[in-house]
Amino acid sequence: MTDQLMDILPGLRRFAWSLTQSVHDADDLLQATVERLLKKGVPEGVEVARWAYTVCRNLWIDEYRSRRVRKSVDVDTDLADAGQIDGENDVQAQMELKQVMQIMQQLPEEQRLTLTMVTVQGMSYLDVAEALEIPVGTVMSRLARARSKLVELVNA
Structure with a gap:
């Protein structure tokens, strides 16, 4: 193990x-x-x-x-893991990351968790369902709601 x-x-x-x-x-x-x-x-x-x-x-x-x-x-x-700031591109990337983090924090916990597991971790819907102990259909609906809410928040 x-x-x-x-x-x-x-x-x-x-x-x-x-x-x-x-x-x-x-x-x-x-x-x-x-x-x-x-x-x-x-x-x-x-x-x-x-x-x-x-x-x-x-x-x-x-x-x-x-x-x-x-x-x-x-x-x-x-963002200690991001390393030293080295120029305008790094500053811009850090600003964008901060904005994404703030928007993600506005999602309900279960939607944020599901979205993170699929998009950041690259886990399959089945793996997420098993890890969270929920049906695959629930994973799919949480993702759909999270994505819709993200679009709404970004466009606000």
């Missing part, structure tokens, strides 16, 4: 970032996910990657709920 876990870490880290919108929180979430997987293992007959995404999502939901009780969640625009 350790080798399989090492193979999916980059994608799992991107997924954690897409949930948290913060480099630091994503690293913490990734660490908690890996710890949970190593401690409790993966159920028999379940693919490691799917289980890892499910565990990561569930840990984030727990954290998100506890944060919401304490205070509102702010978007961290720390």
Whole structure:
């Protein structure tokens, strides 16, 4: 399992970032996910990657709920992973990324999560459905609603 876990870490880290919108929180979430997987293992007959995404999502939901009780969640625009700013194109790209992040934050959580898993992670509808424990049709309708809302928000 350790080798399989090492193979999916980059994608799992991107997924954690897409949930948290913060480099630091994503690293913490990734660490908690890996710890949970190593401690409790993966159920028999379940693919490691799917289980890892499910565990990561569930840990984030727990954290998100506890944060919401304490205070509102702010978007961290720390783009430390983007590297040094090197010219006008990098500045423009960072500004566009910030705008996309702000627009994405306006989507309902389930739509943002589904959209991220499909578009950022490149997961199939079936994989998303299994990871989120929802029907494939629900994945498709969430994506359609998320895309429509994004178009509406961008054009506003």
